[in-house]
Amino acid sequence: MKILITGGSGMVGKNLIEHAAAKQHELVVPSREELDLLSYEKTSDLVKAHTPDLIIHCAGQVGGIHANIADPAGFLVNNLDMGRNIVLSAQAAGVSKLLNLGSSCMYPRLAENPLREEQVLTGELEPTNEGYALAKITVARLCSYLSATKPNLHYKTLMPCNLFGKHDKFDPKVSHLLPAIVKKMHDAKTQGLDSVEIWGDGTVRREFMFASDMADGTWYMVDRFERLPDMMNLGVGHDYSINEYYEAAAKVIGWKGKFTHDLSKPVGMKQKLLSVSRQTELGWAPKTSLEEGIQQTYQFFLDSQS
DSSP states (O other): OEEEEEOTTSHHHHHHHHSGGGGGSEEEOOOTTTOOTTOHHHHHHHHHHHOOSEEEEOOOOOOOHHHHHHOHHHHHHHHHHHHHHHHHHHHHHTOOEEEEEOOGGGSOTTOOSSBOGGGTTSSOOOGGGHHHHHHHHHHHHHHHHHHHHOTTOEEEEEEEOEEEOTTOOOOTTTOOHHHHHHHHHHHHHHHTOSEEEEETTSOOEEOEEEHHHHHHHHHHHHTTGGGOOSEEEEOOSOOEEHHHHHHHHHHHHTOOOEEEEETTSOOOOSEEOBOOHHHHHTTOOOOOOHHHHHHHHHHHHHHHHO
16 A cells, blocks of 8 residues: 555654565655644645555654643644644545554543543543643544544544654653653663652553554554454553563663652553553554563664764
């Protein structure tokens, strides 16, 4: 197929492009200069010019808890505009298939874990990333509405758990938890620090998938697009506490200090573990262990510093 990928310069996009399955298709991966997703006119013109068989929408303004708290309006407006512009442009150009990448942030903060797809929009969102979540929910619903009312359109949403891996961002101002931990452990080791601070008491639990696995799962679902439900989680199926992530990264990187906890810092949802029953029914599961993923991520970090 001819496949248009948005966000090709980001972590998810780069991992999709580097995956072996990408070679089976003709990929259109416009740069930010070539595709201004904040402009409907420019987005529509590009989609019409290429008329792809499938669009994979993985572009977005992304970041960890620090970034979300600092710019909730930007996370809401920019992600909403990018999402609706690519979806509506696809509709206008008659693109029949679109795979929209959502987020586990779409789930209510008090929802029972593991989080099932039907729980979206059943409760209050987590305040620390509410803007981002609102945008992702709205775009997913737009895809659902168009698919339900236009028989020729099949627009579906994958909701991955938290991701980490090659091409990640390590700046603590914008990074997610695990790459931030990798950098903190590296800095602690190279600077000879004997302690590292953790936000909260470290008992909050998170589910992280290696980005290469996420790319593998996405391509797997592309090959089974007709069987893919309207919305589906993409996850690991188990989680770890924040303390355990720090301990795993310290072991891989070789730092042997102690951890302290700042109980005044925000920590977000107590747990965010996805149900993987739908992906399991389709026959897919991630392959990379946490330790192996951290090792590869740390190697990428080291290579990017040289």
